[in-house]
Amino acid sequence: MTMKRLINLKRTEARRIFITYSAVVIAYVIFQVMSSSGFLSSSMRGMLVPICAYMVMAVSLNLVVGISGELSLGHAGFMSIGAFSGVASAILMQSTITNAPVRLALAMIVGAIFAAIAGFLIGIPVLRLKGDYLAIVTLAFGEIIKSILNNFYFGVDAQGLHFSMLTDTTRLLKGGRLIIRGPMGISGIMKIATFPMGFILVMISLMVVFNLVNSRSGRAFMAIRDDRIAAESIGLDITKYKMMAFVTSAALAGAAGALFAMNYSTIVANKFDFNTSILILVFVVLGGQGNMLGSIIAAAALTVLPEKLRGFSDYRMLLYAIILIVTMLGTNNAEIREFFTKLNPFRRKEEA
Amino acid sequence: MTKRIFTCALLILAMSSCAFGAPFKLGGTAPLTGGAAIYGTAARNGAAIAVEEINAKGGDIQFELRYEDDTHDAEKAVNAYNALKDWGMQLSLGSVTSKPCEATAAENFSDRIFALTPSASSAAVTEGKDNVFQMCFVDPNQGTASAQYIGEKGFAKKVAVIWKNDDVYSKGVYDTFIEAAPKYGLNIVSDTTFADGNDTDFSVQLTDAKDKGAELVFLPMYYQPASLILAQAQAMGYAPKWFGIDGMDGILTMEGFDKSLAEGVMLLTPFNADAKDELTVKFVAKYKEKHGEIPNQFAADGYDCVYAYYQALTQAKANADMSAEELCTKMIEQFTTMTFNGVTGENVKWSANGEVTKDPKGMVIKNGAYVGLD
Numbered sequence: 001m002t003m004k005r006l007i008n009l010k011r012t013e014a015r016r017i018f019i020t021y022s023a024v025v026i027a028y029v030i031f032q033v034m035s036s037s038g039f040l041s042s043s044m045r046g047m048l049v050p051i052c053a054y055m056v057m058a059v060s061l062n063l064v065v066g067i068s069g070e071l072s073l074g075h076a077g078f079m080s081i082g083a084f085s086g087v088a089s090a091i092l093m094q095s096t097i098t099n100a101p102v103r104l105a106l107a108m109i110v111g112a113i114f115a116a117i118a119g120f121l122i123g124i125p126v127l128r129l130k131g132d133y134l135a136i137v138t139l140a141f142g143e144i145i146k147s148i149l150n151n152f153y154f155g156v157d158a159q160g161l162h163f164s165m166l167t168d169t170t171r172l173l174k175g176g177r178l179i180i181r182g183p184m185g186i187s188g189i190m191k192i193a194t195f196p197m198g199f200i201l202v203m204i205s206l207m208v209v210f211n212l213v214n215s216r217s218g219r220a221f222m223a224i225r226d227d228r229i230a231a232e233s234i235g236l237d238i239t240k241y242k243m244m245a246f247v248t249s250a251a252l253a254g255a256a257g258a259l260f261a262m263n264y265s266t267i268v269a270n271k272f273d274f275n276t277s278i279l280i281l282v283f284v285v286l287g288g289q290g291n292m293l294g295s296i297i298a299a300a301a302l303t304v305l306p307e308k309l310r311g312f313s314d315y316r317m318l319l320y321a322i323i324l325i326v327t328m329l330g331t332n333n334a335e336i337r338e339f340f341t342k343l344n345p346f347r348r349k350e351e352a
Numbered sequence: 353m354t355k356r357i358f359t360c361a362l363l364i365l366a367m368s369s370c371a372f373g374a375p376f377k378l379g380g381t382a383p384l385t386g387g388a389a390i391y392g393t394a395a396r397n398g399a400a401i402a403v404e405e406i407n408a409k410g411g412d413i414q415f416e417l418r419y420e421d422d423t424h425d426a427e428k429a430v431n432a433y434n435a436l437k438d439w440g441m442q443l444s445l446g447s448v449t450s451k452p453c454e455a456t457a458a459e460n461f462s463d464r465i466f467a468l469t470p471s472a473s474s475a476a477v478t479e480g481k482d483n484v485f486q487m488c489f490v491d492p493n494q495g496t497a498s499a500q501y502i503g504e505k506g507f508a509k510k511v512a513v514i515w516k517n518d519d520v521y522s523k524g525v526y527d528t529f530i531e532a533a534p535k536y537g538l539n540i541v542s543d544t545t546f547a548d549g550n551d552t553d554f555s556v557q558l559t560d561a562k563d564k565g566a567e568l569v570f571l572p573m574y575y576q577p578a579s580l581i582l583a584q585a586q587a588m589g590y591a592p593k594w595f596g597i598d599g600m601d602g603i604l605t606m607e608g609f610d611k612s613l614a615e616g617v618m619l620l621t622p623f624n625a626d627a628k629d630e631l632t633v634k635f636v637a638k639y640k641e642k643h644g645e646i647p648n649q650f651a652a653d654g655y656d657c658v659y660a661y662y663q664a665l666t667q668a669k670a671n672a673d674m675s676a677e678e679l680c681t682k683m684i685e686q687f688t689t690m691t692f693n694g695v696t697g698e699n700v701k702w703s704a705n706g707e708v709t710k711d712p713k714g715m716v717i718k719n720g721a722y723v724g725l726d
Contacts, residue, residue, distance in 0.1 A: 046434035050427060143549070150518040150547065183518040187454060187476040190461075264426055265458030266476065268451055270518060270548060271426065307431050310420060317385060 017210050020293040024206065027300075028199045035195065051303050052198025053260035056205045058283035058295035060252035063209050064164055065281065066290035067218065068245040069137040069225030070127075074142025075280050078250040079257035080272035084149055086111030086258025087186050087267060088179050092156060100192040104262060108201065108255040115254020118145070119247045127242045130228070148270035154180040175177055185268035186261075192312040193263040201259055202296070205252045209292060212248060221245055286327060374672040375414035376665065376679075378403070378658070380445030380470075381456060383424040387576070388449055390602050392421070395448045395470045397656030398647060401638055406662050413665050414672070415658065422447055424518045424562045426455035433459050434479065441465065442676045443683070445657055446484065450474035450491075450520050457484045464685040465676045468660060470653035474520050475600075478706035483680050485687050485706040487653045487660065487696065489622065492649035493519060494597045495528030495572065497712050498620050502568065503536025505714070505725075507593055507618070512542035512566030514557045515582065516573050519548075525572035525597055541566050554584050561592070568593040575603035582613040594618065601648040604720060611720040622696040623652035624713045624724045632695045646721065649696070656694035663692055 003336055031048060034040045045056035061075045090107035097103045122141045129137055153168045154161070157176025172178060212218050220241045225232040232238055261267040283302060286293030305323065330336050380399070382392030396419040403415045418439060420432035429452030432443040435709055436444070444460055446469030447453035453472030460467040461481040469477060471488045478484050489497070502508060512530065516522040533540055541564040544557035558581065569585075569592050571578050578600055585591070596603075604615050625636050625646045635655055639647040647655075664686035670679055692700040697710030714725035 021454075042434040043431065045429055147518075147547065183516075183523050184474070184476075184520045185451075188480065191458065264430060266426055266451060266454040268426070268520070273548075294559040297714050307435065310432075310435055314385060314419075314421075 012147075015213070017214075020144060020206060020210075020296070021203070023293060024199070024202055024296065028195075032195065032199075044304075047303060047307065049193045049198045050196040050260060051300050052195065052202050053256045053263070054280070054283065054299040054303055055202050055296045056252055056259070057280045058201075058287065058299040059205050060207055060249040060290050061280050062255070062284045062287070062290065062295045063212070063245055064249045065284050066288075066295075067213055068221040068242060070130070070242065070246075071132075071281075072138040072246075072249075073135050073274070073277050073281065074122075074138035074145070075249075075253055076272040076274075076276035077142035077145035078119060078253035078270055079260065079276070080145060080149055081118050082108075082111030082115040082254025082257030083261035083267055083272070084186065084257075084269070085114035086254070087189055087261045088154060090190070090192070090258075090262060091177070091179050091186075092265055094190070100190075101194070101197060102258075104192045104194070104197055107262065108197075108258045111254040112251040113254070115257065116247050116251035118254075119250025120243070122250075123243045123246045127239055127246060129328075136268035138276065139277070142272075142274065145265070146269050146273055149180075149185075151182050152180055153178065153182055159320030174296070183268070183270075185266060187266045189262060189265050189267065191263060191265060193259050193261075198259055201255055205255075206292060207221040208248065208252065212245075219239060249260060255323070282324070286324070286331070288331070370719070375407070375416040376661075376670075376672045377418070377440050377442045378415050378445060378661065379418045379420070379439065379441035379443075380447065381420050381422040381429045381432035381436070381452060382448040384419065384421040384450075386423045388424040388574070390605070390648075391450045391471065391573075392419075392424075394602070394648050394650040395445075395654035397639065397643055398635075398651030398656075399445060399470070399658050400654075401642065402655045402658035402662075405638075406658065411666075412671070413662055415661075417658075419445075422449075422456075424449050424452060426487070429453070429456050430459060432456075434613070437463065437465070442679055443661060444468075445470060445654070447472055447620050448475070450477065451548045453477045457481055460484055464680045466680040468657050468683075468687070470657045471598075471650050474524055474603050481706065481710070482704070483684055485702050486708050487657050488598065488649075488708065489710075489712065490707050491524030492528040493707075494620065494712075495525040495530075496532040498525070498570065498572075498595065498597060499529050499532035499538060501620055501712070501714055502570070503533075503538055503596060506570035507595070508566075509537065509539055510541045510564070510566050510568075511538045512544075512561035512564065512569045512592070513540060514544050514546070514554065514561070514569060514571055514573075516551070516577065517545040517547055519573070521599060522573050529570060529572065546577065552580060554581045555588070557581075558588060559591055561588045562588070567591055568595055571596045571600065574599040575606060577600070579603055579606060579609050579613070582617070583610070586613055595620075597621070598649050601722075602649070602720070605645050605648065605715065611717075614717045615719075618716045618725065619717075620712045621649045621714050621715055622647040622674050622710055622712055623647075624715055624722065625652075626715075626721065626723050627695075627713075631693075635695050652695045655690075656696050656700075659694055660687075660692050660700075664690060 064072045086107040089110040093103050126137050151166050153164045155172045155178040157173040220236050283299040287298035309319050384387050384392045403417045403436050420435050422429035424433045427449050433456045442511050444465050444467040446467040447456045448471050450472045453469050454476050457477050467484045473488050473491045473548050515526040542561040594617040598621040600619045601621050666685050668682040687702045688704050700710045715722045716725050
């Protein structure tokens with residue numbers, strides 16, 4: 001975001017963006033220092049990368065749900081496309097590009113590209129719909145992506161790349177490697193995802209989303225969200241703008257998927273099912289639609305919470321649900337919100 | 353009053369003097385909630401019984417067991433593993449199910465914490481890791497062993513297979529079964545699949561098997577879909593022989609399942625709760641008393657894992673002050689050389705890549721209980 005643009009923005013908006021960036025940077029610095037000085041438990045250290053991935057997922061879904069106002073229930077599908085294409089490309093590049101961070105960055109770019117293509121193709125039919133219909137169709141596409149990946153085989157040998165569907169008919173030569181093995185997913189992934197890379201991805205996605213939202217297109221998104229007919233009457237191309245938001249969101253989700261997958265040694269398509277899509281939607285709703293900082297905090301809090309509740313053993317998911325309900329009720333209660341705005345030190349006097 | 357305090361103090365003194373050194377911290381992740389919870393809780397209960405028995409012996413080797421829930425998900429399994437690491441885990445029981453265990457095994461490998469998984473059976477769990485060992489058969493072996501067993505016992509010539517094509521376990525067994533079938537004179541007449549989400553109606557698969565005249569249906573899957581298959585086959589009047597693998601174990605303890613449906617179902621599992629040897633009888637009695645049900649193979653695997661550790665630690669003269677890394681080196685040494693006798697098999701040996709060698713046992717369900725086939 002250029003300085004000039006930042007100044008031109010409404011001051012409240014500029015302040016909000018500034019707070020979001022600085023919150024992310026401060027949190028990163030604190031955790032990075034704690035992690036390298038050994039103050040962080042293994043449990044927390046292990047969650048840093050997935051938290052970054054979920055933050056990006058939440059921010060990208062917020063672009064679709066919060067800014068352009070379409071309920072998408074298949075966001076995990078894009079994450080899985082990014083995860084599978086990213087990891088597969090990282091494995092293919094393993095011998096040529098030995099520098100792990102570079103390989104990870106390239107894998108995330110590949111993941112983003114594939115997810116963007118999928119987002120575009122899915123967007124063509126989906127974005128002609130609206131409201132509940134759109135939600136149901138995105139749900140269906142999420143499931144379709146999962147099924148396809150569960151039946152997809154992809155291998156490499158001396159003769160090049162081989163694909164097959166349903167059953168493994170790749171017939172690899174000796175020394176070849178079957179990378180994607182249908183329901184068995186990908187095994188033996190080199191764990192190259194790191195917290196700094198996760199942080200960079202979070203910052204990039206925030207920049208992309210903020211720049212987009214505060215551009216001419218971003219205002220078009222919101223105009224369409226608020227009144228579709230009025231927006232159409234002044235000549236806004238509804239499908240084009242919706243597609244722009246949808247594809248951007250899919251690309252970011254793809255990069256997040258690649259980051260997430262490369263934090264584990266194995267990945268299966270079933271991981272990215274309907275439940276994961278809903279989980280990400282919960283981040284967005286809890287954090288506030290259109291509120292990026294909220295999404296980021298919600299993603300971090302709801303990833304850490306189940307781990308912190310381990311002490312309650314079998315009751316922990318019950319407690320998790322109760323805490324979620326109480327938080328949702330609390331954040332939507334006008335009196336409680338007012339109480340928190342009063343506590344806000346950044347609040348300017350004239351607003352009060 | 354003073355007398356009482358005195359005796360109390362004496363008692364405490366006595367207890368602490370015969371305290372047997374610090375316990376080894378043994379940790380594992382398992383699905384304790386969710387769809388696969390029956391396996392996780394069984395393995396945990398089995399391991400807990402073994403730990404209790406060993407600690408009661410009062411020898412030098414004592415265990416402290418802790419299980420964390422992984423909900424059968426690789427991401428949660430790594431979180432659970434890290435929580436155990438924070439607790440100070442010295443020896444690991446890996447994870448109970450395959451995919452989560454693949455993820456935690458990679459952590460075990462990089463952290464140099466030795467792992468012996470009770471039941472994670474996919475080949476990728478141990479592949480390329482010198483410190484991860486399995487107590488159960490590796491999936492590919494189950495497929496070959498099933499084909500061999502069916503062929504050699506002459507149960508059927510025409511065989512149908514119904515398998516789950518989005519599941520690591522099912523796919524692993526299916527692949528090798530299909531490969532081995534022709535060798536043992538089996539003719540696969542029907543080969544149908546299902547997946548998550550369409551695992552409630554099996555009429556298409558069963559009709560196909562019936563129309564093609566399959567005499568035996570092979571079910572390489574977990575018991576939940578299998579229970580529905582059995583019920584739906586009965587409803588359509590189709591009564592072939594049924595053959596399952598270790599995932600079928602547990603069908604009798606499933607809530608709301610009509611046990612008569614499973615009558616005559618055969619399965620290949622390393623553990624036979626009906627066996628008359630002393631070890632098994634003792635274990636089954638204790639499990640029944642504590643948990644009110646017959647232990648399945650997962651419980652037996654968990655039980656054996658702890659005893660295998662006990663034997664290896666005794667032989668290695670290890671003590672609990674050793675770091676996880678030291679123990680890891682010692683355990684690799686022991687497990688690749690020792691022979692273990694447990695409830696899931698005699699003369700159990702491990703190869704250097706962590707796979708186990710033992711004989712599978714054929715079982716059949718009769719009058720609502722597992723009975724040995726031989």
